[in-house]
Amino acid sequence: MNAAAAESLRPSDEEEAQILDTIERWVDKEVRPIAKKFDQADEYPFDLVEQMKELGLFGATISQEYGGLGLSATCYARLVSTISAAWMAPTGIFNSHLIMAQAVERHGTEEQKSDLLPRFATGELRGGIGLTEPGAGTDLQSIRTVAVRDGDHYVVNGTKTWITNGVHGTCFAVLVKTDPDAEPRHRGMSLFICERGAGFTVGKKLKKLGYRSIDSAELVFDGHRVPAARLVGGEEGRGFQHAVGGLELGRINVAARGVGLATGALQDALRYAQQRQTFGRPIAQHQAIQLKLADMATRAEAARLLVEQAARKYDTGARCDLEAGMAKLYASEAAVSNSLDAMRIFGGYSYSVDYDVERYYRDAPLMCIGEGTNEMQRIIIARQLVQRHPA
Numbered sequence: 001m002n003a004a005a006a007e008s009l010r011p012s013d014e015e016e017a018q019i020l021d022t023i024e025r026w027v028d029k030e031v032r033p034i035a036k037k038f039d040q041a042d043e044y045p046f047d048l049v050e051q052m053k054e055l056g057l058f059g060a061t062i063s064q065e066y067g068g069l070g071l072s073a074t075c076y077a078r079l080v081s082t083i084s085a086a087w088m089a090p091t092g093i094f095n096s097h098l099i100m101a102q103a104v105e106r107h108g109t110e111e112q113k114s115d116l117l118p119r120f121a122t123g124e125l126r127g128g129i130g131l132t133e134p135g136a137g138t139d140l141q142s143i144r145t146v147a148v149r150d151g152d153h154y155v156v157n158g159t160k161t162w163i164t165n166g167v168h169g170t171c172f173a174v175l176v177k178t179d180p181d182a183e184p185r186h187r188g189m190s191l192f193i194c195e196r197g198a199g200f201t202v203g204k205k206l207k208k209l210g211y212r213s214i215d216s217a218e219l220v221f222d223g224h225r226v227p228a229a230r231l232v233g234g235e236e237g238r239g240f241q242h243a244v245g246g247l248e249l250g251r252i253n254v255a256a257r258g259v260g261l262a263t264g265a266l267q268d269a270l271r272y273a274q275q276r277q278t279f280g281r282p283i284a285q286h287q288a289i290q291l292k293l294a295d296m297a298t299r300a301e302a303a304r305l306l307v308e309q310a311a312r313k314y315d316t317g318a319r320c321d322l323e324a325g326m327a328k329l330y331a332s333e334a335a336v337s338n339s340l341d342a343m344r345i346f347g348g349y350s351y352s353v354d355y356d357v358e359r360y361y362r363d364a365p366l367m368c369i370g371e372g373t374n375e376m377q378r379i380i381i382a383r384q385l386v387q388r389h390p391a
């Protein structure tokens with residue numbers, strides 16, 4: 001579908017504004033009040049997941065023709081920032097699920113789309129993406145999970161790790177080698193939609209610094225039989241492009257989370273700086289604190305504008321890896337810097353679990369790692385610069 005046709009199937013600006021308004025109210029009523037308790041207990045937010053289903057979040061970017069909300073990337077990014085300003089972790093529940101859905105919608109066969117997308121949109125089937133392995137993260141082409149054809153099935157063997165929704169999700173887009181000897185290596189890679197079942201189990205839930213409550217797990221494939229009809233696009237050798245193509249929206253999402261975290265840290269610090277008194281006045285009146293607040297606000301705003309720019313370009317259907325890379329790089333670093341500055345402004349109380357800033361500080365570094373590390377973002381940005389501006 002071209003960009004104009006996709007645009008005509010999207011909700012109107014007023015409808016998107018209403019959706020954002022509903023999300024803001026939901027965040028204030030249901031998300032913010034439970035964030036601290038669930039994060040500290042590392043407890044899975046089952047009730048929030050049911051509410052997310054009702055809000056349509058599992059179909060947020062799936063087209064309306066398949067039962068999704070069909071939101072623009074611009075609206076989606078705002079929605080993610082709004083949730084992340086209160087609690088970043090729950091956005092992972094639907095974001096990696098939507099990257100799987102996007103791979104099916106963009107590259108799947110008609111049969112795969114009509115079978116899977118409506119069930120993804122309701123959250124009946126939900127999960128995420130399985131790319132990373134114990135021995136391969138950034139260098140995805142060195143994965144070792146293999147799928148070997150056997151009649152009208154493939155047999156999958158291997159281990160994935162760090163997979164978001166790995167415990168509570170039941171369905172994953174799994175990157176494998178169908179031809180481990182292929183050169184270049186990406187020509188031997190394929191993407192399958194695997195549902196949990198015989199030979200596909202959860203290895204272990206991983207304990208983490210931050211991004212708690214949300215399950216990150218190892219997935220083990222031991223002779224798992226996946227129908228050949230679940231090979232995305234029906235053709236071997238396209239999996240790397242299908243997986244990496246989905247990362248543009250993934251990067252906009254991570255960047256939007258960074259905006260949320262940077263903004264949440266700023267808002268908390270701004271409030272605290274006006275309440276906390278030293279030497280007879282609020283610390284917001286000390287210049288050293290003012291400098292921090294000014295830098296924090298500037299970073300949050302610059303990050304927001306970069307994300308808006310990348311999302312708007314994505315919505316036109318144009319290639320936007322430069323813009324998405326810049327947004328992801330800047331917004332994630334802004335989240336890290338703002339959470340650290342908020343810690344300094346809170347002084348000793350930043351170390352207390354009674355305040356949210358310690359959570360921002362633990363959650364923020366993930367944004368520099370997920371959907372391509374920031375080192376790799378710089379390389380992608382530089383390559384694009386050279387391509388777009390040949391000497």
Ligand SMILES: Cc1cc2nc3c(=O)[nH]c(=O)nc-3n(C[C@H](O)[C@H](O)[C@H](O)COP(=O)(O)OP(=O)(O)OC[C@H]3O[C@@H](n4cnc5c(N)ncnc54)[C@H](O)[C@@H]3O)c2cc1C
Pocket residue numbers: 096128129130131132136137138139161162163164165208211216366369370371372373374375376
């Ligand atoms: C909480 C969490 C959730 C995650 N969720 C998922 C998920 O749902 N699905 C999934 O598939 N993966 C997931 N991941 C994995 C994540 O995508 C990887 O951790 C990430 O891609 C980096 O891979 P790595 O950890 O193997 O680091 P490595 O690839 O080992 O990199 C280590 C360091 O070397 C740098 N580096 C590597 N190669 C180069 C190079 N050529 N030039 C310069 N620097 C380089 C990296 O930037 C990094 O700083 C998750 C990770 C975490 C922590």
